[in-house]
Amino acid sequence: xxxxxxxxxxxxxxxxxxxxxxxxxxxxxxxxxxxxxxxxxxxxxxxxxxxxxxxxxxxxxxxxxxxxxxxxxxxxxxxxxxxxxxxxxxxxxxxxxxxxxxxxxxxxxxxxxxxxxxxxxxxxxxxxxxxxxxxxxxxxxxxxxxxxxxxx
Amino acid sequence: xxxxxxxxxxxxxxxxxxxxxxxxxxxxxxxxxxxxxxxxxxxxxxxxxxxxxxxxxxxxxxxxxxxxxxxxxxxxxxxxxxxxxxxxxxxxxxxxxxxxxxxxxxxxxxxxxxxxxxxxxxxxxxxxxxxxxxxxxxxxxxxxxxxxxxxxxxxxxxxxxxxxxxxxxxxxxxxxxxxxxxxxxxxxxxxxxxxxxxxxxxxxxxxxxxxxxxxxxxxxxxxxxxxxxxxxxxxxxxxxxxxxxxxxxxxxxxxxxxxxxxxxxxxxxxxxxxxxxxxxxxxxxxxxxxxxxxxxxxxxxxxxxxxxxxxxxxxxxxxxxxxxxxxxxxxxxxxxxxxxxxxxxxxxxxxxxxxxxxxxxxxxxxxxxxxxxxxxxxxxxxxxxxxxxxxxxxxxxxxxxxxxxxxxxxxxxxxxxxxxxxxxxxxxxxxxxxxxxxxxxxxxxxxxxxxxxxxxxxxxxxxxxxxxxxxxxxxxxxxxxxxxxxxxxxxxxxxxxxxxxxxxxxxxxxxxxxxxxxxxxxxxxxxxxxxxxxxxxxxxxxxxxxxxxxxxxxxxxxxxxxxxxxxxxxxxxxxxxxxxxxxxxxxxxxxxxxxxxxxxxxxxxxxxxxxxxxxxxxxxxxxxxxxxxxxxxxxxxxxxxxxxxxxxxxxxxxxxxxxxxxxxxxx
Numbered sequence: 001x002x003x004x005x006x007x008x009x010x011x012x013x014x015x016x017x018x019x020x021x022x023x024x025x026x027x028x029x030x031x032x033x034x035x036x037x038x039x040x041x042x043x044x045x046x047x048x049x050x051x052x053x054x055x056x057x058x059x060x061x062x063x064x065x066x067x068x069x070x071x072x073x074x075x076x077x078x079x080x081x082x083x084x085x086x087x088x089x090x091x092x093x094x095x096x097x098x099x100x101x102x103x104x105x106x107x108x109x110x111x112x113x114x115x116x117x118x119x120x121x122x123x124x125x126x127x128x129x130x131x132x133x134x135x136x137x138x139x140x141x142x143x144x145x146x147x148x149x150x151x152x
Numbered sequence: 153x154x155x156x157x158x159x160x161x162x163x164x165x166x167x168x169x170x171x172x173x174x175x176x177x178x179x180x181x182x183x184x185x186x187x188x189x190x191x192x193x194x195x196x197x198x199x200x201x202x203x204x205x206x207x208x209x210x211x212x213x214x215x216x217x218x219x220x221x222x223x224x225x226x227x228x229x230x231x232x233x234x235x236x237x238x239x240x241x242x243x244x245x246x247x248x249x250x251x252x253x254x255x256x257x258x259x260x261x262x263x264x265x266x267x268x269x270x271x272x273x274x275x276x277x278x279x280x281x282x283x284x285x286x287x288x289x290x291x292x293x294x295x296x297x298x299x300x301x302x303x304x305x306x307x308x309x310x311x312x313x314x315x316x317x318x319x320x321x322x323x324x325x326x327x328x329x330x331x332x333x334x335x336x337x338x339x340x341x342x343x344x345x346x347x348x349x350x351x352x353x354x355x356x357x358x359x360x361x362x363x364x365x366x367x368x369x370x371x372x373x374x375x376x377x378x379x380x381x382x383x384x385x386x387x388x389x390x391x392x393x394x395x396x397x398x399x400x401x402x403x404x405x406x407x408x409x410x411x412x413x414x415x416x417x418x419x420x421x422x423x424x425x426x427x428x429x430x431x432x433x434x435x436x437x438x439x440x441x442x443x444x445x446x447x448x449x450x451x452x453x454x455x456x457x458x459x460x461x462x463x464x465x466x467x468x469x470x471x472x473x474x475x476x477x478x479x480x481x482x483x484x485x486x487x488x489x490x491x492x493x494x495x496x497x498x499x500x501x502x503x504x505x506x507x508x509x510x511x512x513x514x515x516x517x518x519x520x521x522x523x524x525x526x527x528x529x530x531x532x533x534x535x536x537x538x539x540x541x542x543x544x545x546x547x548x549x550x551x552x553x554x555x556x557x558x559x560x561x562x563x564x565x566x567x568x569x570x571x572x573x574x575x576x577x578x579x580x581x582x583x584x585x586x587x588x589x590x591x592x593x594x595x596x597x598x599x600x601x602x603x604x605x606x607x608x609x610x611x612x613x614x615x616x617x618x619x620x621x622x623x624x625x626x627x628x629x630x631x632x633x634x635x636x637x638x639x640x641x642x643x644x645x646x647x648x649x650x651x652x653x654x655x656x657x658x659x660x661x662x663x664x665x666x667x668x669x670x671x672x673x674x675x676x677x678x679x680x681x682x683x684x685x686x687x688x689x690x691x692x693x694x695x696x697x698x699x700x701x702x703x704x705x706x707x708x709x710x711x712x713x714x715x716x717x718x719x720x721x722x723x724x725x726x727x728x729x730x731x732x733x734x735x736x737x738x739x740x741x742x743x744x745x746x747x748x749x750x751x752x753x754x755x756x757x758x759x760x761x762x763x764x765x766x767x768x769x770x771x772x773x774x775x776x777x778x779x780x781x782x783x784x785x786x787x788x789x790x791x792x793x794x795x796x797x798x799x800x801x802x803x804x805x806x807x808x809x810x811x812x813x814x815x816x817x818x819x
Contacts, residue, residue, distance in 0.1 A: 039818075043773050044807065048714065051818050065818045068805040069711025075817045090817055097718075097813035118719065118810020120773065140815060 029081045029102045037110055037124035052129040055079055061088065064133050074137035086112065191279045193286045193517055200289035201415075201479045203267035205275055206241055206260055206521060213283030214259040229281055230263065233274075237264040241481050241521060244403030247492040251531045255524040257488075262290070262481055290479030291519065293502045301432045301615050304623035306606050317352060320446040320459060322379075324623060327612045329574045330440075330593035330635065331452060340574045340599040340609045347576035348593060349635050350668065350701030351454050354642055357706050359445055360455030360464035361645040364537060366441050366497045366637055367410075367490035369483070371434030371475070372425040373468035374616045375409040379450040380435070383442040383457075384409045385465040385494070402493065410468030411489055413482040419473060425616050427474030432615035436626050437501050438466045439614030440634040441641060450623055451612060454638025454702065455645065464641040467495050477502070484525035487545075491529040496537040496644060498529055498545040499637035500566075501630035503558030506550050506583055513792045515559040522560065530565060530656060539647035542656030546637045548629035555585040555694070556795045557785075562587030564790040564798045567640075567660060570695045571632035573599055574609050576670055578691040580681035582629050586795040589785040590664050590696035592635035595627030598681050639663070639702045647709050654709075661800035664784040666705035667698025669733035697784045698734040714805035718812035719754075719773050725766040730802045731782055736764025738782040741789065741799060749776035753808050770808035777805050 039051035048069070054062040063075040079088035087099035098116035105111060108126040113119060193208075207229075209217060217225045217240075226238040241260035246252040265274055275287045304324070317332040318325040325331065332352050335345030365385050375384045390408045393399025397406075404411050405421060412423045425435070445452050446459025457463030469486040471478045478486075483502075490498055509515040516523040528534065532542045547561030549568045561568030571582040571594025578584060579596045593611065600609025611631040615624035640663055647654060654662070674692040678685040712730060717723035727735035740761040749755070754771030761767075761780060783789050783797035790796030813819065 044775055044809075048775065048805065049807065053819075063818060066713070067716060067807055067818070068714030070707065070713050071710055073713065073816075075815070075819075088819065090813070090815060094813065094815050094817075096817070096819040097811040098819075114811050116811060120810035140817070 027084075027104050029084055029086070029104075032104055032107075033079075033081060033086065033102070033110065035126055036129045038127040038129075040123045040125055042123070052127075052133060053124065054129055062129075062134075064129060064137050072133050072137035074134070074139050085115070191284060191287050192275055193288050193520060199292040199294075199477070200271065201292060202271065203236070203269070204262060204264050204290045204415075204479065204481075205271055205278075206262055206288040206290055206481055207278070207284050208256070208286035208288070208520070209259050209261060210283055210285045211259070217261065218258070226263070229283060230278055233265070233277065235263055235265045238262070242485055242488065246488045246528060247402070248528070248531065248534050251528055251533050252488075255528055257484075257521075257524050257528065259285075260481075260484075260521050260524075286520070288480065288518075288521065290481050291504070292477035292479050293483065293504050294477065301436060301620040301624040301626050302606070302610065303615075303621040304606060304612060304625060305621075306608075318452050319352075319355060320452045321448050322443075322445065322450055322452045323448070324450050324612060325452040327608050328451060329609070330595075330611055330631075331454065333574055338601060338608070340596075340601055342575040342577075342599055343609075344574070344576040346668065347572065347574055347699070349454060349639055349699075350703045351639070351642070352703075354702035354706050355458065358642055358646045358649060359458035359462060360442065360642055361648060362462060362465055363648060364455070364464040364497070364641050364644045365467050365495045366455075366464055366499050366641050367467045367469045367486075367495035368434055368438045368441070369469045369471055369486050369490065369498055369500045370437055370502065371430065371432070371472040372412065372423045372470045372616075373410070373438040373466055374425050374432075374435045374614075375423065375468060377435060377439075377614050377616075377622065379443040379447070379614050379622075380438060380466065382444045382447065382461045383438075383463055383466050385467040387493070404489070407489075407493075409466075410470065411486075412470040412473065413486045413489070414470060414473035414476070414478045415482065416473055423468050423470050424473060426618065429474035429476065430616060430619050431475055432619045432624060433475075433501070433626070433630065434468065434470065434472070435616050436611075436613040436624065437499065437630060437634045438468070440611065440631065441499060441638040442466050443614050450614065454635065455641040464645060467493065469495075469498075471502070480519055480522045484521045487522070487525040487529045491531075491534040491536070491543060494536050496535065496540050496543045497637055497640055498543065499634055500545060500560075501548040501628075501633045503547055503550050503561055506552045506554030506556055506558050509559045509562075509795075510556075511793050511795060512563055512790055515563065519559070523563075526560060526563070526565065532656075535656075537644055537648065539651075539653050540644055540656060540659055541653065544640060544656050544660055546633055546640060548633040549588045550583040551581040551628050551630075552583055553581055554583045557583050557585075557587035559587075562795050564796065567636060567663065567798075568696070568785065569629060569633040569636045571595070571627075571629045572670065572695070572699065575599055575679075576673055576699065577679050577688065578674070578686065578695055579627070580679075580686055581627075582632070582695075584691050585694040586786045586788075587790075587797065588694065588696045589798055590636055590667060591670060591699045592632040592639075594629050594632035595625070597627055636663070636700050639666075639700050639705055642702055643705045643709055646706050650709065652709060657801075660798070661802060662708040663700070663705060664697045664798070664800055665730065665732040665735075665802065666701050666708055667696075667732035667734060668701050668704075670695060670699050671734050671737050693734070693737045694786075697738065698732050704732070712802075712805075713816075714775065714807045716807050716809070716812065716816055716818075717768055717770055719770055719808045719810050721812070722767055722769050723812070725768060725804070725806075727761060727764045727766060727780070727782075730780065730804055731764075731800075735782075738764070738784070739787045739797075741781045741783060743778060743780050745776065745778040749778060752776040753806060766804075768806065770806065773809050775805065775807045777803050779803050
C-alpha cells in the first residue's frame with residue numbers, strides 16, 4: 001500500500017488537473033453562436049417584439065423581425081466574433097447599431113450586451129425559426145438609409 | 153299637437169282665399185317672397201326636376217302626415233291647388249327607422265304638380281304654410297365624365313406587356329394599363345411604368361370576396377353582361393320569388409340586382425338600359441370594380457376575384473336613366489337602399505358642378521336630403537361588413553378642371569378622387585385642390601396612341617352592347633373613382649380574411665395613405681393638353697395624397713411596423729411609412745399621446761413633424777403608441793365654412809431602445 005500510494009496520489013492529481021482544465025475552457029462563440037435564436041423580450045411587449053436570428057457557419061446571418069404589426073422583415077448580412085465580442089454589418093455595408101459582448105447561459109441561452117454605451121441587455125433562446133416566418137417575410141433589399149426607412 | 157295642426161289646416165282655406173284675393177298686392181307679394189326666401193333651401197339655379205318639390209315638414213305636421221290620410225294632409229298644405237301626387241320623399245322608411253328619424257328623413261315629403269307651372273312659383277305659393285319648414289327643388293347632379301363611350305374595336309391584341317403582367321386569362325387585359333402599367337409606348341409615348349393602381353401583387357393575397365357589396369350609384373349596370381353577370385349582387389328572395397311582388401318586404405318589387413330609382417313612368421323601378429341617351433356609364437364603372445377575372449372573357453378588374461367567381465359583388469342603384477339624372481330625392485333613396493340591402497361601399501361617379509357649393513355648410517344646407525341620406529349610409533348602425541364599422545362613400549372629384557372638388561365628394565365624410573393618365577400626370581379635365589383626397593387612373597386621350605381608331609390611353613371596361621358594344625373606352629374622374637372603390641373593396645375583403653375590424657375613419661385613413669407619390673412629377677414643366685398646356689406645378693400637392701396603391705393598402709391592413717428610436721437621442725421618424733409616399737407634402741395638424749405613453753417612453757416634450765419627419769426624444773427604453781394627424785386634400789381642414797381636406801389620423805407604435813441602426817434592423 002505504501003508503495004502504490006504515491007502513484008494513486010499522482011493519478012488523482014493528473015485527473016484533477018484534467019478536470020480543472022475542462023472547467024476553465026472558454027466558450028468558443030464562433031461555434032456557440034451558430035444556429036437559430038429567438039429574442040426573449042423582458043422590457044418590451046412580447047406580442048409586438050418578435051426577433052429571430054440565424055447565424056451561419058460561413059459568417060452570414062439572417063434576421064427576421066416583427067416589431068409592432070404587419071409582416072416579418074428579413075435582413076441579412078455578415079457577422080464576426082473576436083473573443084466574446086460580436087459585430088457585423090448588413091448587406092450593402094451598413095453597420096449594426098452596436099457590437100455586443102456575448103455571454104452564454106448553458107447551451108441554449110445567449111446574452112448580448114450592447115457595447116455602444118447603452119448597455120442594453122438582450123437574451124436569446126436557441127430555437128429554430130418557423131418556416132411560416134421565413135417564407136412570408138418581406139426582404140429589406142438595401143441597408144441604405146432613407147432617413148431610417150428600410151427599402152423593401 | 154293634433155289640435156293645433158287641425159287649427160292650422162282649418163286656417164288654410166282662409167289663408168289661401170286671402171291669398172287669391174290679394175295676390176296682386178305688392179305687400180302680399182313681398183310677404184310671399186319673404187316666406188319663400190326663408191324657407192327655400194337648396195340650389196335654385198342649377199338643373200332641377202320640373203313639376204316636383206321637396207318639402208321638409210315641421211315635427212307636428214310630419215307626425216300628422218304619418219297618422220292621417222295623405223289626401224287630407226295635402227289639401228291642408230296646398231289648399232285648392234291641383235297636385236298630381238304627395239307623399240313621403242322616401243318611398244319607404246329605411247330599415248333603420250331610428251337612425252332615419254334621428255336624421256329627420258321621415259319629415260321630407262315630395263309634391264308633384266303640373267310641369268308647366270314653374271317650380272319657383274309653386275314654391276312661393278306654398279311657402280306660407282307654417283307646417284312647411286323648408287322647400288327644396290329636386291336638384292339634379294351630373295355624371296363625372298364626358299359620357300362618351302367609344303366602342304372597343306381593336307382586332308389585334310396589343311399591350312402584350314400588360315397582358316403578361318396581369319395573371320388572368322381575360323383576353324382584353326393587355327389594354328388595361330390602369331391595372332398594370334408597364335410603360336408600354338403603345339399606350340402613350342409618355343406612358344410611365346407604375347402609373348396604375350398597384351394591384352398586381354395585391355391579387356396574390358386576395359381578388360375580393362363575395363361578402364363585400366359595392367353599390368354602383370349611377371346609370372344602370374347591365375346585369376346580363378357576360379363579364380358582369382357572375383359579379384352581380386343577388387337578392388335571393390326576389391330572385392326566387394314572384395314577379396311583381398315585394399318578396400322580401402323591403403319595399404321594392406323585383407329588386408333582384410338592385411333598383412331603378414329614376415322617376416320614370418315606363419321603368420317602374422326596373423333597371424333599364426334601353427332608353428335613348430343611355431351611354432353605358434354605370435356599366436363601365438361597374439366593370440372597373442368587379443368584372444369577373446379569369447373567365448376567359450373581356451377584361452380583368454380590380455376586385456373581380458381570382459378566377460373562381462369569388463370577387464366582390466355589384467349592386468345596381470340606378471339614379472340616371474337615358475343619361476338623365478334623378479334628383480336629390482332619387483340620390484337619397486338610392487343611398488338608403490344601398491345601406492339597407494347590404495352595400496358597404498357606395499361608388500358614386502357623379503356630383504354637383506364645382507363652384508356651385510363653396511363650403512360644406514352650403515352643400516348641406518342646399519342638399520339636405522341627400523346629405524342626410526349620406527349620413528344614414530355611413531351610420532355605424534348600418535354597417536354592412538364585419539370588418540368595417542361604418543360604410544364608406546367614394547365620389548368622383550369632377551371634370552370641370554376646377555381647383556376644388558365637386559360636392560358631395562368634397563365633404564370630409566366622403567372620399568373624392570382625381571384623375572391621372574398613363575403618364576402619371578393629371579388629366580386636363582380633372583378637378584383638383586381643395587376637397588380632393590386621392591388620385592387614380594381616369595384615362596387621357598390627349599396623350600394616347602390610336603390604334604385602329606381606338607385610343608388606348610382611355611379606360612377600357614364593360615359597356616352596353618346596344619349602346620357602344622360589350623366593351624368601350626371612356627375617360628373622366630368617373631373612371632378614376634371606381635379604381636379607388638375597387639381598391640377599397642379589395643381592402644375590406646382582405647380585412648375580412650384576416651379577421652380585422654376597422655372603423656370607417658381608420659379604413660379611409662389607411663386608404664388615403666396607401667399611395668405613391670406623384671408630386672415628384674409636378675414640380676415644374678408643362679404638359680400639352682389639346683390646344684394649350686397644363687402647368688404641372690398647378691397640380692403639385694393638389695391631386696390628393698397621391699396615387700392609390702392596392703398592395704400598400706393590403707400591407708397596412710396586415711399591420712404597420714413600429715418605429716424604432718434610440719433612447720436618449722433625437723430620432724427622426726419618416727412619416728412616409730405611415731402617411732404614404734407624399735408624406736413630406738402633407739400638412740400635419742398634431743401629435744397626441746396619453747400620459748401612460750409619455751411615461752413609458754420618457755417623453756420630455758411633444759414630438760414635432762416637419763417636412764414629413766417626426767422628431768422625438770425618448771429618455772427610457774420602452775414602447776407606446778402616439779397618434780399623428782394630417783390633412784388629406786389641401787392645407788386646411790374642413791370647418792364647415794370652407795372646402796377643406798379630411799383630417800386623417802394614424803396611430804404609430806414607438807419602440808425606444810439603446811440601439812439604433814439606420815435601416816431599422818434590430819442588431
